Amino acid sequence: xxxxxxxxxxxxxxxxxxxxxxxxxxxxxxxxxxxxxxxxxxxxxxxxxxxxxxxxxxxxxxxxxxxxxxxxxxxxxxxxxxxxxxxxxxxxxxxxxxxxxxxxxxxxxxxxxxxxxxxxxxxxxxxxxxxxxxxxxxxxxxxxxxxxxxxxxxxxxxxxxxxxxxxxxxxxxxxxxxxxxxxxxxxxxxxxxxxxxxxxxxxxxxxxxxxxxxxxxxxxxxxxxxxxxxxxxxxxxxxxxxxxxxxxxxxxxxxxxxxxxxxxxxxxx
Amino acid sequence: xxxxxxxxxxxxxxxxxxxxxxxxxxxxxxxxxxxxxxxxxxxxxxxxxxxxxxxxxxxxxxxxxxxxxxxxxxxxxxxxxxxxxxxxxxxxxxxxxxxxxxxxxxxxxxxxxxxxxxxxxxxxxxxxxxxxxxxxxxxxxxxxxxxxxxxxxxxxxxxxxxxxxxxxxxxxxxxxxxxxxxxxxxxxxxxxxxxxxxxxxxxxxxxxxxxxxxxxxxxxxxxxxxxxxxxxxxxxxxxxxxxxxxxxxxxxxxxxxxxxxxxxxxxxxxxxxxxxxxxxxxxxxxxxxxxxxxxxxxxxxxxxxxxxxxxxx
Numbered sequence: 001x002x003x004x005x006x007x008x009x010x011x012x013x014x015x016x017x018x019x020x021x022x023x024x025x026x027x028x029x030x031x032x033x034x035x036x037x038x039x040x041x042x043x044x045x046x047x048x049x050x051x052x053x054x055x056x057x058x059x060x061x062x063x064x065x066x067x068x069x070x071x072x073x074x075x076x077x078x079x080x081x082x083x084x085x086x087x088x089x090x091x092x093x094x095x096x097x098x099x100x101x102x103x104x105x106x107x108x109x110x111x112x113x114x115x116x117x118x119x120x121x122x123x124x125x126x127x128x129x130x131x132x133x134x135x136x137x138x139x140x141x142x143x144x145x146x147x148x149x150x151x152x153x154x155x156x157x158x159x160x161x162x163x164x165x166x167x168x169x170x171x172x173x174x175x176x177x178x179x180x181x182x183x184x185x186x187x188x189x190x191x192x193x194x195x196x197x198x199x200x201x202x203x204x205x206x207x208x209x210x211x212x213x214x215x216x217x218x219x220x221x222x223x224x225x226x227x228x229x230x231x232x233x234x235x236x237x238x239x240x241x242x243x244x245x246x247x248x249x250x251x252x253x254x255x256x257x258x259x260x261x262x263x264x265x266x267x268x269x
Numbered sequence: 270x271x272x273x274x275x276x277x278x279x280x281x282x283x284x285x286x287x288x289x290x291x292x293x294x295x296x297x298x299x300x301x302x303x304x305x306x307x308x309x310x311x312x313x314x315x316x317x318x319x320x321x322x323x324x325x326x327x328x329x330x331x332x333x334x335x336x337x338x339x340x341x342x343x344x345x346x347x348x349x350x351x352x353x354x355x356x357x358x359x360x361x362x363x364x365x366x367x368x369x370x371x372x373x374x375x376x377x378x379x380x381x382x383x384x385x386x387x388x389x390x391x392x393x394x395x396x397x398x399x400x401x402x403x404x405x406x407x408x409x410x411x412x413x414x415x416x417x418x419x420x421x422x423x424x425x426x427x428x429x430x431x432x433x434x435x436x437x438x439x440x441x442x443x444x445x446x447x448x449x450x451x452x453x454x455x456x457x458x459x460x461x462x463x464x465x466x467x468x469x470x471x472x473x474x475x476x477x478x479x480x481x482x483x484x485x486x487x488x489x490x491x492x493x494x495x496x497x498x499x500x501x502x503x504x505x506x507x508x509x510x511x512x513x514x515x516x517x518x519x520x521x522x523x524x525x526x527x528x529x530x531x532x533x534x535x536x537x538x539x540x541x542x543x544x545x546x547x548x549x550x551x552x553x554x555x556x557x558x559x560x561x562x563x564x565x566x567x568x569x570x571x572x573x574x575x576x577x578x579x580x581x582x
Binding site: 046049050053054056057060133140186187190191221222224225227228231232234 | 329332333334335336337339340343344377379381382488
């Protein structure tokens with residue numbers, strides 16, 4: 001079973017490489033190197049902070065676009081090309097197919113995030129090498145701060161949640177609608193805390209409960225964002241990262257399970 | 270290029286024609302655009318556009334990209350301050366400076382430098398800045414609310430009161446407040462005491478700038494402190510030169526026409542230069558008869574330390 005899932009995942013990864021998805025890494029590298037040169041002229045000594053902000057924000061944007069635009073096509077493309085018929089007659093179950101698809105994109109995202117993190121450290125290292133005084137000037141956090149990895153780790157888990165949502169929509173909807181739904185949930189996911197306190201601003205108790213229910217059902221994406229805290233050198237505890245990662249993995253698992261459920265009930269005759 | 274040429278050859282003449290057509294069309298489009306812009310000039314880009322005014326609303330709409338947006342607004346604040354400061358027009362309002370700093374610090378409440386530089390930018394008297402020390406203090410108070418352990422914000426607020434408002438009582442209160450924050454250096458307490466006792470005198474001001482110069486990690490703050498120390502030295506030198514000029518006026522019944530008269534008398538060893546290396550000027554219309562050149566990088570000198578006596582006779 002694991003071998004089949006790995007095979008599907010490997011093919012998703014291979015396809016994304018073939019589709020030149022990893023080209024975004026070149027764009028990222030150019031952006032970082034260009035910015036590291038330009039930012040110094042504009043920011044009154046805040047180069048390191050801004051490079052870190054830019055690196056994390058760019059990783060987040062690139063990752064989000066990959067998760068959404070590749071994620072929404074994962075299943076839909078197979079159905080549209082009718083290649084799903086060839087696949088399903090082979091010794092592969094629908095759940096293996098969905099899990100493999102999810103893990104394939106997760107691998108693509110992992111490679112992306114890992115290379116982006118390495119590129120950011122390389123640019124920071126280069127800046128430090130060219131301007132040794134930066135080490136003393138960066139009073140909030142070290143230039144090559146290992147805590148940045150925490151931000152990248154949580155960003156990756158957030159992208160897994162987004163991928164699982166995109167995959168879920170991909171099992172029953174076209175790419176345009178799936179992308180719209182996923183982006184919609186991404187936005188809602190950042191405003192989720194408002195739903196938790198909805199009862200405080202509405203008179204109707206039922207509306208308050210509904211808000212609370214939605215708070216738990218919809219993905220809560222804001223806690224994955226520790227970019228600002230890490231850049232300012234504020235401690236992000238291991239327990240916070242562990243709990244948030246746990247939430248993300250469980251939520252993504254739930255969405256993959258729902259995707260399997262929907263896909264299993266689809267009639268391809 | 271070789272790969273491209275090979276690909277073009279592979280595609281045959283048709284591909285080459287298409288490539289040439291694309292280049293021709295693009296070139297024509299660019300030429301047409303240049304012609305249109307020559308006949309119908311583009312409206313000048315206004316630097317006054319703020320995009321958003323409500324920091325809290327922008328923060329909510331940022332979807333986790335608050336920090337990078339704060340960076341964008343910080344860069345705009347620097348550009349606005351620097352651009353307005355260098356502009357030639359006399360009516361410099363710096364009207365976007367506070368809104369831009371407000372947006373920056375609302376989006377990123379821990380943006381340390383935005384509070385510290387922002388307060389200095391806001392406090393600078395007109396025309397070098399908007400002269401809004403009140404807004405500078407309120408910005409620093411917001412910084413302290415976001416991060417109550419940052420004694421530097423309280424120190425900066427004391428500094429703004431001391432230097433820009435000459436309110437030595439308020440300055441001393443802020444220095445005391447800063448000294449009570451955990452991790453604050455010992456000298457803040459003595460600075461508070463000396464501010465209260467000798468506020469406004471050059472020696473205590475020099476001590477304050479020297480502390481800032483020696484403790485800051487930031488190049489801009491250090492350069493600014495160095496500039497102010499140079500200005501204080503220049504003020505002392507102007508006083509000494511004014512005494513020489515006064516003696517000359519008393520013995521000759523007229524002020525000296527130029528420095529060479531004093532050099533010839535060996536009262537001076539040469540043409541006196543300010544700490545930036547620019548010669549001082551003999552100006553009978555100024556108190557003491559000696560002034561800093563407007564070409565000096567130290568110009569203008571802090572007004573609170575300038576003598577207000579009438580012109581030399």
